[in-house]
Amino acid sequence: MAGVTISGVRKVYAGGIEAVKGIDLDVPDGAFCVLVGPSGCGKSTLLRLVAGLETLSAGDISIGGRLVNDREPAERDIAMVFQNYALYPHMSVYDNLAYGLRNRKTPKDEIDKRVREAARMLEISDYLTRKPRELSGGQRQRVAMGRAIVRRPQVFLFDEPLSNLDAKLRVSMRVEIRRLQRSLATTAIYVTHDQLEAMTLADLLVVMNGGRIEQIGAPLDVYRRPQTTFVAAFIGAPAMNLMAASPSEAERFGGAATIGVRPEHLAFAAAGTAPPDGGLAFQLTVAAVERLGPESLVYGHDGMGRDLVVRRSGEDDPPIGAQIALVAEREHLHRFDAAGERLPV
Amino acid sequence: MQKRVFFTHRFLPYWLIAPQIAVTLVFFYWPASQAVWQSFLLEDAFGLSSTFVGFENYRTLFSDASYYQTILTTLVFATAVTLISLSAALLLAVQADKPLRGATAYRTLLIWPYAVAPAVAGVLWLFMFHPSLGVVARGLRHLGIAWNPMLDGDHAMILVVLAAAWKQISYNFLFFLAGLQAIPKSIIEAAAIDGARPARRFWTIVFPLLSPTTFFLLVVNIVYAFFDTFGIIDAMTGGGPAKATETLVYKVFADGRLGGDLGGSAAQSVVLMIIVIGLTAIQFRYIERKVTY
Amino acid sequence: MVEHSRFRTVTAHAILWIGIAIVAFPVYMAFIGSTHEASVIANGQMPLTPGPLFVENYYRTIFIGSSGSTREPVSTMLLNSLVMALSIACGKIAISIISAYAIVYFRFPFRMTAFWIIFVTLMLPVEVRIYPTYKIAADLHLLDSYAGLALPLIASATATLLFRQFFMTVPDELVEASRIDGAGPFRFFKDTLLPLSRTNMAALFVILFIYGWNQYLWPLLITTRDDMQTIVIGIRKMITTADALTEWQIVMATAMLAMLPPVAVVVVMQRLFVRGLVETEK
Numbered sequence: 001m002a003g004v005t006i007s008g009v010r011k012v013y014a015g016g017i018e019a020v021k022g023i024d025l026d027v028p029d030g031a032f033c034v035l036v037g038p039s040g041c042g043k044s045t046l047l048r049l050v051a052g053l054e055t056l057s058a059g060d061i062s063i064g065g066r067l068v069n070d071r072e073p074a075e076r077d078i079a080m081v082f083q084n085y086a087l088y089p090h091m092s093v094y095d096n097l098a099y100g101l102r103n104r105k106t107p108k109d110e111i112d113k114r115v116r117e118a119a120r121m122l123e124i125s126d127y128l129t130r131k132p133r134e135l136s137g138g139q140r141q142r143v144a145m146g147r148a149i150v151r152r153p154q155v156f157l158f159d160e161p162l163s164n165l166d167a168k169l170r171v172s173m174r175v176e177i178r179r180l181q182r183s184l185a186t187t188a189i190y191v192t193h194d195q196l197e198a199m200t201l202a203d204l205l206v207v208m209n210g211g212r213i214e215q216i217g218a219p220l221d222v223y224r225r226p227q228t229t230f231v232a233a234f235i236g237a238p239a240m241n242l243m244a245a246s247p248s249e250a251e252r253f254g255g256a257a258t259i260g261v262r263p264e265h266l267a268f269a270a271a272g273t274a275p276p277d278g279g280l281a282f283q284l285t286v287a288a289v290e291r292l293g294p295e296s297l298v299y300g301h302d303g304m305g306r307d308l309v310v311r312r313s314g315e316d317d318p319p320i321g322a323q324i325a326l327v328a329e330r331e332h333l334h335r336f337d338a339a340g341e342r343l344p345v
Numbered sequence: 346m347q348k349r350v351f352f353t354h355r356f357l358p359y360w361l362i363a364p365q366i367a368v369t370l371v372f373f374y375w376p377a378s379q380a381v382w383q384s385f386l387l388e389d390a391f392g393l394s395s396t397f398v399g400f401e402n403y404r405t406l407f408s409d410a411s412y413y414q415t416i417l418t419t420l421v422f423a424t425a426v427t428l429i430s431l432s433a434a435l436l437l438a439v440q441a442d443k444p445l446r447g448a449t450a451y452r453t454l455l456i457w458p459y460a461v462a463p464a465v466a467g468v469l470w471l472f473m474f475h476p477s478l479g480v481v482a483r484g485l486r487h488l489g490i491a492w493n494p495m496l497d498g499d500h501a502m503i504l505v506v507l508a509a510a511w512k513q514i515s516y517n518f519l520f521f522l523a524g525l526q527a528i529p530k531s532i533i534e535a536a537a538i539d540g541a542r543p544a545r546r547f548w549t550i551v552f553p554l555l556s557p558t559t560f561f562l563l564v565v566n567i568v569y570a571f572f573d574t575f576g577i578i579d580a581m582t583g584g585g586p587a588k589a590t591e592t593l594v595y596k597v598f599a600d601g602r603l604g605g606d607l608g609g610s611a612a613q614s615v616v617l618m619i620i621v622i623g624l625t626a627i628q629f630r631y632i633e634r635k636v637t638y
Numbered sequence: 639m640v641e642h643s644r645f646r647t648v649t650a651h652a653i654l655w656i657g658i659a660i661v662a663f664p665v666y667m668a669f670i671g672s673t674h675e676a677s678v679i680a681n682g683q684m685p686l687t688p689g690p691l692f693v694e695n696y697y698r699t700i701f702i703g704s705s706g707s708t709r710e711p712v713s714t715m716l717l718n719s720l721v722m723a724l725s726i727a728c729g730k731i732a733i734s735i736i737s738a739y740a741i742v743y744f745r746f747p748f749r750m751t752a753f754w755i756i757f758v759t760l761m762l763p764v765e766v767r768i769y770p771t772y773k774i775a776a777d778l779h780l781l782d783s784y785a786g787l788a789l790p791l792i793a794s795a796t797a798t799l800l801f802r803q804f805f806m807t808v809p810d811e812l813v814e815a816s817r818i819d820g821a822g823p824f825r826f827f828k829d830t831l832l833p834l835s836r837t838n839m840a841a842l843f844v845i846l847f848i849y850g851w852n853q854y855l856w857p858l859l860i861t862t863r864d865d866m867q868t869i870v871i872g873i874r875k876m877i878t879t880a881d882a883l884t885e886w887q888i889v890m891a892t893a894m895l896a897m898l899p900p901v902a903v904v905v906v907m908q909r910l911f912v913r914g915l916v917e918t919e920k
Contacts, residue, residue: 072675085656086811090833099829101817147815348810350746352823361740362752364733365798371778372790373759383770396886440650453908454658459915460900461665461900462852462870463892468877469664472671472890476683480667514661519912543646577856580874594765598855601769610769617766620701625760 001188002064002077002154003029004050009059011045019045021060021211027189027204030168032181034190036198037208038234041205041281043191046208050189051078051157054269074103079148080157081166085140087132093119093143094128098148111150121180138169145180156181158190161196161205174200193234199223232260238297240334241266243306249280256335256343263297263311265332268327278330284308286322300324370483378620383611395608411588412613419592422506423570425473430510431562434517436565439547444523452522461516464576470508471581494582498589501582505590508581509574516561524558525551546565564628571620593617665897667870671890673695679886691887699891704876712892714867717850718787720899722868724728725788726850727843730797735835737800743813760795764856772859782866787857796918797842803917804838805831810820846905848900866911 004027011020020042027033035043048054050061052073061068064098068076079100087096095114107112119125122142132140141161148156156178162170178201181188192198194322198205199219207214207222207230215227232240240260250256259280275281282302290297296317298310310326318324335343354355383422384402386395407414440515441451458466473481476493485492528551536550552559575594578584584591597617601610671679674689740746741753771790780786800892808831816826839913857868867875873896876889904911 011801051814051818052815073814073817078818079819080815082811082815084809084811086809086815088812088815088830090830090836099821103820103825348742348806351743351813352826353765354746356825357823358740358744358746358749361744365751365756365793368733368789368793369756369759372771372793373767374755376767376774379770379773380767401887421661433657440653440657443645443647443650445650445654451654451658453659454903455654456908456911457901457904460848460852460904461897462854462900464854464870464874465852466664468873468889468893469668472886473664473667475859478679478684478886480684480686483682505787511661511664514657516915519732519915523916535839563663572763575765576852577872579854579858580877597766598768607769614766614769619768622762628780 002066002216003027003031004189005062005065006046007059008052009046009061011049011054014058019211020049023213025206025216027187028092028099030185030187030201032178032188032190032201033204033206034192034198035208036192036195036234037207037214038286039193041194041208041254042211043208047157047159047191050155053082077154078160079151079153079155080160081144081148084163085132085144085164087147088141089142091129092129092189093124093135093146096132096143096146097146099208100147100151108286110163114150115146120322121149122146123152127180130154135245137165138173139172141165141169144206145177149180149184154187156188156190158188160192161190163192163194169257170197177201181184189204195237196227196284197299199235207234209234226260226334227342229258229336232336236262238263238311241306241308243308246304251332253335254343255337257338258336258340260334260336261308261328261332266308266326266328267312268310268312269327270306271323271325273325273327276327280328280333282308282326282328284310284324284326286318286320286324289317291317298324302326308312356424366488373532375540380611380618383607384615386611387608388606395499398608402608406609406612406616414588415591415593415596417425418590419571419589422502422509422574422590422592423567424514425502425506426509426570428561428573429506429567430513431559431566433510434514434561435521435559437514438518438521438525439551441522452519456515458512461512462576463509463512463574464580465506466508467577468477470504470511474504486591494586501586503589505574505581506609508577509570512577512583513566513569514534517566520558520562521555524555528554561628568624571617571624593620612625643728645740646730649672665894667892668893671886672699672894674887676885676887683784695891696889696895698897699888701772704885704888704892707754709873710864710867712869712872712895714865714890715867715872716895716899718784718866719868719870719896722787722853722857723847723850725784726791726853727846729788729792730846731839731842733792734797735801735839736834738798738805739831740803741743741798742802743823743826756798758795759793760799764790768855768859775860780860782861782863784859787853787866787868788850791853791856794834797846800833800842800917804835808834833875837910837913838917840907841910844911845914845918851900 004025005028006023007063009020009023010018012018012045020240020310023046025033035046037043045054048098049056050063050069052071056069061116063076063078077244089114091099096117098119101111101114114127118126122145124139124146127135127139127143132143135143141164144161144282144291145194159223162173165173190201202219204216205219205222206216209230215222215231223235226235226240233242240262242258242260245253245256245259249259261280265308273281282300284298284300286300288299290299295311295313298312298318299307301307308326337343374586376524385397385399387398387401388395400444415628428528437455440554441448441455443449461469471479473479474494476491476495482492492500494504533546536546541549571592572594575598578590578592578595582590584595593613594617597610597613601608670686670688671684672695673692674684675691678689684918685699699712701711701713737752737756741749774792775781775786778786812830813826816830831899834868852870854870854874855866857871861867861871869892871891873889876892877884
C-alpha cells in the first residue's frame with residue numbers, strides 16, 4: 001500500500017508541445033484520486049507518466065516513497081486499465097489475467113489461486129476459457145479490471161475505463177469500481193472527462209486544464225467553492241450560470257468581473273420582488289423549457305441579454321415568452337475577478 | 346508512420362533488420378547498379394575487356410529501328426491484354442455481384458487461373474492452337490482460316506494476347522467484385538427510385554464509383570503485360586515469328602543471352618527500370634483512392 | 639440489386655457459366671491430352687473426350703520422365719518446385735516480419751533509411767535486372783542450388799510493407815499493457831505480435847507460395863542441371879526438344895501436375911488467398 005507523490009512534473013513532447021506544465025500532487029495511501037478535465041488538458045499524459053509509459057521532462061514521481069522516475073512500467077508495481085481495455089485478443093480470459101504474473105515467474109498454483117479469486121470477485125469465473133472477442137463490452141471491462149487486480153499492485157491506474165460502455169452499464173460499473181477499490185484499499189488514480197463520474201468516484205478530485213491543475217479537493221468542496229470560472233463551468237450539469245457583471249453589480253460585489261450562480265439556486269419569485277440582502281434579482285424571459293421528469297430546466301435571458309438556466313422541480317412550467325422574476329441568495333453567489341479567480345466574500 | 350509507443354534497445358533493431366537489408370543489398374542494389382554501370386560500357390567481341398563509352402549504348406539503342414518496333418509490339422500487346430481481361434472480368438464480376446444462388450461457387454470457379462504459372466498457361470494455349478495438332482486450330486481450319494501462329498506474326502500475337510488475358514481475368518475479377526461489393530446498396534436503390542434503368546444505373550452510378558478500382562487494375566495490368574508475361578511468350582513463341590511477339594522484357598533477355606550484347610541489354614534494362622518506376626509512382630499517387638476488400 | 643426479373647437472373651447465370659467454360663476449357667483440353675497416345679495427338683485428330691491412357695501416362699511422367707531433351711522424372715521437378723516455393727514463402731515471411739517489427743516498434747538511427755532501402759525494391763521486378771543478378775549469383779557459387787533459386791527472390795518489399803501496415807493497426811495499448819505486465823521486446827513479439835499476425839502470415843504464405851511455384855525466368859537462368867529444374871522449366875524444355883517429336887501427352891500430364899499444387903492451394907484456402915491478394919496490393 002502506498003501513496004503517490006508527484007512534484008514539479010512536466011512533459012514536453014518532441015514537437016515542443018508542453019502537455020503537462022508543472023504539476024504537484026499528493027495522492028494519500030488508499031485514496032481514490034480522479035483527474036478530470038476536457039480533452040487535451042494533460043490528464044492522460046499525467047497518468048501515463050505515473051505508469052512510466054512516457055518519460056518525464058522534469059520533476060519527480062514517487063510511489064510508496066520510492067522514486068520511480070527511471071523505472072520501467074513493470075517495475076513500478078502499478079496496474080493499468082485502458083480505455084479500449086487492451087486485452088490480448090489471442091489469449092483466453094484466464095491467460096490474459098495470468099500473463100503478467102507468469103512474466104514475473106509467480107508460482108503456478110499461486111497464479112491459479114489469484115486468477116480464480118479475481119474472477120470470482122468480478123463474476124467472470126464462467127468466462128475464463130473464452131477469448132475476449134466472445135465477451136460483451138461489460139465483460140471485457142471486467143477482464144481488464146481483473147488483469148489489474150491479480151497483480152495486487154500498489155496503485156491502480158484507470159484511463160477512462162468506462163467511456164466505451166453504454167450509459168446504463170457505465171453507472172453500474174462505476175459503483176462496482178468504487179466498491180472494489182474500497183475493499184482492496186488500494187490507491188487509485190482515475191482519468192475521466194466525465195464530471196459526473198469524477199464527482200461520484202473521487203475521494204480527491206483534481207480538475208485540470210491546459211496542462212495545469214485548476215483545483216484539488218473533495219468533490220463537494222470543489223462543487224461548492226470552485227476556485228476558478230473554469231472549474232465553476234466544468235463541474236456541475238447543467239453548468240453554473242456565469243454572468244458578466246454590470247458596473248453596478250461590480251460595485252456591489254467587491255469588484256467582481258463575473259458572477260456565478262448554479263441553476264438550482266435561482267428561485268422563482270413574485271413579480272417585482274426586491275433582491276434579498278446581498279443577493280440578486282433577475283427578470284427572465286423564458287426561451288425554452290426542458291422537462292426531464294423529476295425536474296425541469298428553464299432557459300431564458302435577463303434584461304441585459306445574459307443567458308440563464310434555472311433548475312426547478314415543478315409541475316407548473318412557465319410558457320415560452322413568459323416574464324418571470326428570479327432571485328438568488330447571497331450565499332449562493334460566486335464572485336470571480338477578471339482573471340477568473342475566485343474572490344473572497 | 347509513427348507509433349506512439351516503442352521500445353528502445355541498442356542493437357536489437359539492427360539485428361532484426363539485418364537479414365532483409367543484406368539480401369536486398371546483395372541481390373537488388375548490387376545488380377541494379379551493375380546494370381546501370383554496364384549500360385555505359387562496351388564489351389569487345391570476346392567479352393575480355395570493356396571500355397567506358399558514356400551514353401553510346403543508349404544512342405545505339407534509340408537509333409535502332411527494331412527497338413521502336415519492339416516498343417510498338419509491347420504497347421499493342423499490353424493494350425490488348427489489358428482491355429480484353431478487364432472487360433471480361435468486369436462483365437463477370439457484375440453478374441457475380443447479383444444476389445444469385447451459388448454466388449460463392451461461381452467465385453471459386455473463376456479465380457483459380459490466378460494460380461497457373463504464366464509459362465504453363467502458354468503451354469495450354471499452345472496445345473489448343475498448335476497449327477498441326479491443336480483442337481481449336483482444327484476448328485479454325487474448318488472455318489477456312491489458314492491459322493498458323495508459327496509463321497504468321499499476327500496469329501502469334503493473337504495467341505499470346507489470349508493466353509495472357511486468360512490468366513489475368515481471375516485477378517481482375519476478384520478486385521472488380523470487391524469494388525462492386527464496396528458500393529453501398531442504398532446508392533443503387535436511390536438511383537432506382539430516381540428512375541434509372543439497370544443499364545443506365547450501371548454507367549452513371551456503378552461504373553464511376555468503380556473508377557478507383559478500374560484505375561488501379563489498369564496500372565496493375567500494364568505492369569503485368571510488360572513484365573510478368575515473359576513465361577507465356579517464351580513458352581509459346583520465343584518472341585517469334587520474326588520477332589512479332591518480342592516485348593521489351595523479352596528483348597532484354599534475348600539480346601543479353603543470345604546476342605551477348607551485355608552493354609545494350611543493360612541499357613535496355615535501365616530503360617525498363619525507369620518505366621516500372623514511373624508506373625509505380627503513378628500507382629502510389631492514387632494509393633489513397635484504392636479499394637479495400 | 640433492385641429488380642428481381644427472372645430474365646435478368648437467367649442471363650447472369652448464363653454469362654457466368656460461359657465465363658467458367660472459357661476459363662476452364664484450356665485445362666480440360668490439357669487433361670484430355672494427358673490421357674491419349676502420342677500418335678493420336680500428333681496427327682491432329684484428338685477427340686474431345688478422355689482417352690484410355692490416364693494411368694500409364696501419369697506413371698511415366700512422374701517416375702520416368704519424357705524421352706526428350708530433359709529426362710528427369712517429374713517427381714524430381716515437383717520436389718524442386720516445392721523446395722523453391724516453400725523457401726521463398728517462408729524466407730520472405732521470416733525476414734519481413736522481423737524487419738517490419740524493427741521498423742515499427744523501435745526508434746533507432748537510420749530507421750527511415752532502412753525503410754526506404756527496402757521500400758524501393760518494390761519498384762523493380764527481377765526481370766529487369768536479370769543478367770547482373772545472374773552474374774552475382776554465379777560469383778557467389780549459387781548456380782544449381784536451392785539457395786540460388788530462392789534467395790534473390792526473397793529480396794522484396796511487399797511482405798515487409800504488409801506486416802508494417804498490419805502492425806500499425808495493432809493498438810498501442812497492447813504494447814503498454816505488455817510493458818506493464820513485464821514483457822520486453824522479445825516477449826511482446828513472441829507472445830502477442832506473432833500470434834496476432836497468424837492470419838496475415840497464412841494469407842501471405844498462400845500468395846508467396848504461388849509466386850514461388852510459378853517462377854520462370856530466374857530458375858531458367860540459374861539452373862543448368864536437369865535434376866535442379868523446377869517443373870515449370872521442365873515443361874518448357876520438353877517442348878523444345880530439337881529433333882525428337884514433342885511427347886504432348888507427357889507435356890500435358892506435366893502441365894496438369896504443375897497446376898495442381900498452386901490451384902489446390904487457392905481453392906482450399908480461398909479466403910486466405912483473397913485476403914492475401916488484396917492485402918499485398920494495398
